[in-house]
Amino acid sequence: EIVEPMISEQWFVKIESLANAGLAAVKKGDIRIVPERFEKTYFNWLENIKDWCISRQLWWGHRIPVWYCPDGHMTVAREDPTQCSTCGSKDIRQDEDVLDTWFSSGLWPFSTLGWPDETPDLKYFYPTSYMETGYDILFFWVARMTMMGLEFTGRAPFHTVYLHGLVRDEHGQKMSKTKGNVIDPLTVMDEFGTDALRFTLLVGSTPGNDTNVGVKKVEANRNFANKIWNAGRFVINAIDGHESAVTGKTKKTLADSWIEARLRQLTRDVERLFQAFQYGEAGRQIYEFIWGDFADWYVEIAKGQLQNEKTSEQTVRTLAQVFDASLRLLHPFTPFVTEEVWGHLHSALRDSKFSEIAKGWPDALIVAKFPEPGKVEAWEETSLNEFALIQEITRSIRNLRAEKGISPAKKLATHFSAGDRKKLLDEQSAVIAALAGLEADQVKIEKSIKKKPEDSAVLVIGSIEVYIPLTGLVDAAGDKARLEKELKEAQSHIERLEKLLSSDFAGKAPAAVVDKEGEKLAGYRKTAEKLKAQLK
Structure with missing residues (x-):
């Protein structure tokens, strides 16, 4: 042919x-x-x-607005004409092409x-x-x-x-019927929910760049939707289960202040990212906050605070207010599950002793006010830094358990050499014990320890030393190898930062950035000294 x-x-x-x-x-x-x-x-x-x-030769579309008479005259008009504009002939036909x-x-x-x-x-x-x-x-x-x-x-x-960008399959290939790699959104929505697919597409995208989408990603975000539902159930149960009188005169714990500071930080970051069209990153940060900060950390601490009459009222308030704001931030990404859970939260608050929290709320989340960023307040940095230390201590003890193969159910005794952090650790000892699986009445905190406990694993977190007796649980050789590994890592950071601060960086970078790197160097040097002392 x-x-x-x-x-x-x-x-x-x-x-x-x-x-x-x-x-x-x-x-x-x-x-x-x-x-x-x-x-x-x-x-x-x-x-x-x-x-x-x-002009196109198709059967559908807007017809070309031109009419012809037998003499070949053309009539162009906004309205359908009845006769030729040149000769007056009523025998006219419209051009068959479409736009x-x-x-x-x-x-x-x-x-x-x-x-x-x-x-x-x-x-x-x-x-x-x-x-x-x-x-x-x-x-x-x-x-x-x-x-x-x-x-x-x-x-x-x-x-x-x-x-x-374009939506591609999980391997980066363009979806095509001939390749058989097309993901039918209706099928995926039926299996994992509309919110899960919507969140996957939004969070996986950046302006102008293609995004790879696979069913496994959607399934993971279905689990996130379940997490939201379970968190909502916990918050509502806390509201319904508060039996004491509500006084309104409560004092926030470090955990209460920390989660509020993180929420304020998140709200500012989301606003900044929205203004920069970084919607995917904004969604990712909201995800990390709800799953990590709120559900994994604050909710776990809240379980203990709810059992204490002195802290239970403020804990319920914090749970309700932070969860409300979280749902508002997440709503543009996952509108269906957030609308449903927020409706239950609204009803629970309205019928509870905490009804003033929901005063002025509309009937639906979709028309509720989106959180507005506030200026950074002085207390935020203090709360964030202090709680970050509690998190680091908790993670270090959890990591030690994993390395040594110690069951999470086994309660451990601990001896802290806290230095200038003694007051903070005294106040947060119950939280650390609950999060790290410690025996509460065997947590000893001192400003300094003159004699190192024998047969103990040693964790060094900044200027804090944590001694955990592991007699019969681990071998000393393995513990020494761990300390040597940590020392080697600290020394590599020291070498890197010393090289950085002795280069042109110190003269070209902003003073605040240089100071921050200097603080890191001082911290690693202090950690290295502590580790060397433990290895003697």
């Missing part, structure tokens, strides 16, 4: 003047393209543009609002603010909307274009 090009009559639009206006709109900053690197693609298309063939799809789509921002009439909708909604679409149709659709909007209304149709 031979395929030959066939010359045919088509309709064209002389496009150069429209393209120049579209170029100017982006170059002057009237329209911003995100990511910025796609401006080059946009410029390349419009600077090298050819006249646009707008290019992108020609019709390019009119969308204003044609859907009643244009050319100055309707209330057109006045209110045009121009719009953000246009979100795929980078693959930047020229075919975005450029056409820009050119037509400027031509017919005199205004750019939007001020920002946000471009997402």
Whole structure:
């Protein structure tokens, strides 16, 4: 078979003047393209543009608004004519071609609002603010909307274009029926839930970059939805189970202040990331906060605080307020599960002794106020730093258990050489004991220890030493190897930081950054000294 090009009559639009206006709109900053690197693609298309063939030989689409009479005269009109505008013949027929799809789509921002009439909708909604679409149709659709909007209304149709990437399979291949790697969203939604698929697509994306999606990722995010549900059940049970009178005169624990500080930090970060169009990173940070900070740390501590009459009221308040804000932050990503759980939280608070917390809340989360970032307050850094130390101690003891193969059910005795952190550890000894699996009445905290306990594993956390008697549980040789490994790691950090601070970095970097690296160096030196002492 031979395929030959066939010359045919088509309709064209002389496009150069429209393209120049579209170029100017982006170059002057009237329209911003995100990511910025796609401006080059946009410029390349419009600077090298050819006249646009707008006619198509298809069975669907907007018909070309041209009518012909038997004498070949052409009539062009907005309304269907009844006769030829040249000779008056009533024997006229419309051109059988239809407009290019992108020609019709390019009119969308204003044609859907009643244009050319100055309707209330057109006045209110045009121009719009953000246009979100795929980078693959930047020229075919975005450029056409820009050119037509400027031509017919005199205004750019939007001020920002946000471009997402393509959704590929888990191996990075483009989805194709012939390859058999197409993921049917309806099937995935039926199996794992709409929120799980939605969260996977949102969190796995960055502006202008393709994202790989596999069923395993969706399944993992289904587990996150379950985590939210279980956390909600715990918070609601805490609200319903509070039997004491509510006084409103409560004092926050370190854990209460820490989770509030982390929430404030998260809210600021989410706002910053939203402004920078980093929606995926914002979702990831919300995920880490809810799963890690709230569920894994605060809820575990809250279980103990709820049993204490002095701390139970404030714990319920903190649980409810932090969980409410978390659901509001997460709602744009997983609207269905958050709406459902928030509704139950609202009902529980409204019918409880803590009803004032929900005062002014709307009936649905979708119309609730989104958390607003507040300025950093002095107490936040103190709470974050102090609780970070509690976390580090807990992790170190948990890691020791894992290394030595000690059952989590086995309660351990501990002896702390706390230095200037003695007051903090005294106050948080019950929390550390609960989180790290220690025998509460065998936790001894001193400012310094003159004689090192024998047959004990030693953990060094900054200036704090933790001695854990392991007689009959571990061998001394293995413990020595661990200490040597930690010393080697500390010395490598010391060498790296000494080299960094003696280079041009110290003169070029901001003073605050240099000071921070200096503090790290001092910390590693102190850790190395402690480790050397334990190895003697």
